[in-house]
Amino acid sequence: MSEKKLGDYIITVDNVSKTFPGGIQAVKNFTTNISRSEVLVIMGPSGSGKSTLLRCLNGLEEPDSGTIIVDGIPLDDNKKHRLEIRKEVGIVFQSFNLFPHLTALENVNLAQIRVRKKSKTEATKMTMEMLDKVGITEKADSYPAQLSGGQQQRVAIARALAMMPKVMLFDEPTSALDPEMINEVLDVMKNLAKEGMTMVVVTHEMGFAREVSDWVIFMDEGMIVETGTVEHFFENPQEERTKFFLSQIL
């Protein structure tokens, strides 16, 4: 684990629980802290609550109990706090969720103009910078349906980055992609990690975890089963549940 100054946490999750209507408890008494510039990978079998936890971090899901604090702002019923946190936390979805009626450029421009109140020229400048960063400036005028899955996901990353977030959340960003497109997305994410972006990534891409993650949380049934560095998970997993899971995916 990289050494961080104690208390320099950008996200604090304290005793968070979330139960869905119908009685399925997705997250149970979850507590963790995430430091600045840290890359945290969350793994776990499907239904283990990892996506729900991630979505709680930017207010897409509302926890039933517990507190979440992002960069000093508590995530509560206050609409202003919620909006502030959404401006600071970018999210990338498994299914991209680009706006199909807008071009790649317009997709990235929209929130800059509406939320950051930029002029169209300013926004476009930033957009081209971001599209350059993810390597698809030539697709700026294409509609999502004209792009491959990997290209769509890179536009989605550019769209989130253009808001200048302090934290980026990734919800299984490569799970919906064809195998040959996974790397183009992972490469973008690796570069982002190397630039010092704070990232929380739900993924099963062990290569990615090994290369850039500072630490890994293994979750099951809404709870932390085991935490540690990637090396710890590769070489010396402690819990039976973890060993079984790793034997399945490696």
Next chain:
Amino acid sequence: MMEETKIWVSPFHWLRKKVFLFRPPWWDSIQFILLIAVVIWLMSMSTARLGYYWQWYRIPRYIFRIEDGQLVAGKLIEGLMFTFRISGISLLFAFAIGMTTALLRLSSSFMGRTLSRGYLELIRNTPLVVQIYLVYFVIGPILGFGRFSSAVMALSMFEGAYMSEIFRAGIVSLHKGQWEAAHSLGLSTVDTYRDVILPQAMRRILPPLTSEVISLFKNSALVSIVSLSDLSLQARIIAADTFLTFEVWFTTAAIYLVFTVALSTVVYKMEKRFKILT
């Protein structure tokens, strides 16, 4: 050697292919001509039985006539213009009422949801004729509305209710990922509706919305019950004056048909033009 796999083929397969898939181009033309022939034969049969004496030559003057060397709109065209006016104005109101109702119905406000639901059920479950009378005799006078305003109010309230359901269906048909993406970028609900949800929803609901516009255009004929001289009232007056019942009503039907078909065609073209790739 591998055993040959046998796929069971219906003995009628060959026949079906021959009969139904092979259509020479003249076959469609023959079908069309036959259909027209049957219709004409049926009409002449029935009018012959009634002893009806066709006088089509008396109709054109009710469409256009020449006065002092100038082309003047006949009674039917005057009526049509009124129909255009009342359905156009009602359409604007219906659109606004429908959109407001749909958004209220989907809002988080309990009051808004209850109100819009109540309005919808009230309008949808009573006949338009009854609503026109109610507005004309009761609500209109209370609000100080004249005959025209009352009719516009009744028509737009009626169509607005149906449109609201179409808007709502279009909005909820969008994947919730669109909302999530917009919200996580910090867009407000208003921004999300304006920039993300409605542009997509509108394109999806173009076909049912067109049906609603056509039905508004046709339903406007009902305002003749409060003596507004639209196309259908003019037709009734002419038919009563001249006893040209068949000719007048066929002509009137044709006028409605020309404009509704034209509208459908335009929208169909628009649909292709503004299609969202998926």
